[in-house]
Amino acid sequence: MRYIPLLFLCLFLQGCTQTQKGLTETVKLALLGPDDVQVSDEQVQSLPYASMYLRLNQGQRIFVVLGFDENGQQKWVTRDRSMLVTQHGRLVKTAGLSDNLSEVTNLEQDPLADALHLxxxxxxxxxxxWSEAGKFRAGTAVSRFNRQPDEILTLAGNRVACRVWQEEVTLPVSGKSWTNTFWIDTTTxxxxxxxQSLGGDKFFIETTILKPAKS
Structure with missing residues (x-):
């Protein structure tokens, strides 16, 4: 496993202000190479930015710092300038990937908006x-949530008690189905x-929030 030196992080972070910089100047961190990135707990805690681990389609795990937080949506940008947008922890848009999620409607009714009352x-x-192999796809998705046994995650040195919910998603017209899983902090x-999946039953994205954005 590789550790990113604090100096390496500082070179990227120097002079950036999370609430003032737009996406074109967003802070972004990732370490290239065949191994998963491992950032020390101390480095995560010392950074004044929200951060997460990200894995795209079972590829290498990278470390990403939040670039922009606006109107309830968090925009995360990777070193190769791909962007992922989340809202209440749900992936709602991507750009720059081989396939992308372009829109999710009815977000105001998403049960994750009030996750402690799921x-x-x-x-x-x-x-x-969304797109699959470069081809546009769209459909009405129906979800049903099922609770799983609670778990305790260790994130940046902190033990976080979580409720685990599985979301069974189906596209009635095409017959496609897949499962999203969410670990929800029992306190916050x-x-x-x-x-999560982009929009079909392919191209899965895993996220682990090490340091959440301030609400």
């Missing part, structure tokens, strides 16, 4: 637009870890 069997319907209601 109930067994809660459902949600929305329209998704924030999604601290997630495994």
């Amino acid at each position: 109930t067994e069997g809660a459902s949600w319907t929305r329209t998704l637009s 209601g924030q999604v601290r870890q997630a495994q």
